[in-house]
Amino acid sequence: QVQLQQSGTELVKPASSVKISCKASGYTFTSNYMHWIRQQPGNGLEWIGWIYPGNGNTKYNQKFDGKATLTADKSSSTAYMQLSSLTSEDSAVYFCARGTGLLYWGQGVMVTVSS
Amino acid sequence: DVVMTQTPVSLSVSLGGQTSISCRSSQSLVHSDGNTYLYWYLQKPGQSPQLLIYKVSNRFSGVPDRFSGSGSGTDFTLKISRVEPEDLGVYYCYQGTHYPYTFGAGTKLELK
Numbered sequence: 191q192v193q194l195q196q197s198g199t200e201l202v203k204p205a206s207s208v209k210i211s212c213k214a215s216g217y218t219f220t221s222n223y224m225h226w227i228r229q230q231p232g233n234g235l236e237w238i239g240w241i242y243p244g245n246g247n248t249k250y251n252q253k254f255d256g257k258a259t260l261t262a263d264k265s266s267s268t269a270y271m272q273l274s275s276l277t278s279e280d281s282a283v284y285f286c287a288r289g290t291g292l293l294y295w296g297q298g299v300m301v302t303v304s305s
Numbered sequence: 306d307v308v309m310t311q312t313p314v315s316l317s318v319s320l321g322g323q324t325s326i327s328c329r330s331s332q333s334l335v336h337s338d339g340n341t342y343l344y345w346y347l348q349k350p351g352q353s354p355q356l357l358i359y360k361v362s363n364r365f366s367g368v369p370d371r372f373s374g375s376g377s378g379t380d381f382t383l384k385i386s387r388v389e390p391e392d393l394g395v396y397y398c399y400q401g402t403h404y405p406y407t408f409g410a411g412t413k414l415e416l417k
Contacts, residue, residue: 225406235354235397237406251405285353290401291344293365295353 192216194286194296201302202276209272210299212286219267220244222289226260226271229298230282238284241269276303307332309398311409317417323386326412328398330379335402342401345374345383348411349394357396358383390416 197211212224226238239250243262250258257280259272269286283298308331318324334341343361346354356365358374361381371392373384385392393416398409 234410235399235408237399237408249404253405290342291356291359292346292354292399292401293356293359295355298353 192288192294194288194294196284196286196296196299199300199302201304203305204277204303206276207272207274208276208301209270210284210301212269212271212296214267214269214288217288219262220264224260224262224269225287225289225292226258226269227285227287227292228282229285230279238271243267243269273301276301278303306405307334307400307403307407309400309407309409311396311398311412313412314410315413315415317415318385318388319417320388320390322388322417323384324388324414325382325384326396326398328376328381328383328409330381330400332403333378334381334400335378340402341377343374343376343381344399344401345372346397346399347392347394348397349391352394354397385414388414 193215195213200208202208220243223240225240228236238254238258241248241260248260262269281303283300285298286296288294310329312327334343341361345358348354362374371386375382395411395413397411
C-alpha cells in the first residue's frame with residue numbers, strides 16, 4: 191500500500207535551516223508529483239510547491255520562493271524539503287502528499303523555530 | 306491567487322443527519338485541459354488530511370457513498386448524509402487548477 195513516511199519533529203534556532211524528508215513506498219516514486227503543504231498552528235493549509243522526481247522539475251508558490259527548496263533522491267524514493275532563514279513564522283507542521291489531487295499524505299513533521 | 310471561500314465556518318449536526326458545505330472560488334476552476342481540479346479533504350483531529358472527493362464529484366477509493374460532491378465553474382458543494390462519528394473534523398476544499406494552488410479555510414463539523 192502507498193506510504194509516505196516523514197522524518198521526525200524538529201526544534202531549530204532562528205536564522206538556521208532544516209531539511210525534512212518524505213520516504214515513499216508502494217508506488218512508482220519517479221512517476222508521481224510530490225507536493226508539500228504547510229499548516230501553521232491553529233490555521234489552515236498552504237500549498238508550498240511540487241517536485242516531479244522523475245526529472246527533478248519543481249514548481250513553487252511564489253510566497254515560498256527562497257524559503258523552501260524541494261529535491262528528490264530516486265535511489266531511495268525520498269523527497270526532501272529544505273527550509274532556510276527560519277523565523278518563528280515558519281513554525282508549523284509540514285506535510286508531503288503524493289500526486290495531483292494530493293491522494294495520500296505523510297503524517298506531517300512539526301518544525302518549531304525557537305531560540 | 307484564487308481565493309477559496311468555504312461556508313459555513315462550523316457546522317453542528319446530529320448523528321444520522323445530513324449536511325452540506327459550500328466552496329466558492331474567486332475564478333473559474335475549469336482548466337484549459339477541460340478538467341476542473343476541485344477536491345475535498347477531511348482532517349480528523351490529530352491526523353493528516355485525507356482525500357474524499359477528486360475533480361468535483363468523484364469519490365476516492367474507500368470513501369463511503371454518504372459523501373458526494375457537486376458543482377461547476379466557481380460554485381461547489383460537499384454533501385454528507387447519514388453522518389457518523391468518524392465524519393467529525395475539519396473539511397477543506399482545494400483547487401489545483403491555477404497556480405499557486407489554494408485551500409479553503411476549512412469547515413469544522415461537530416456533533417449537536
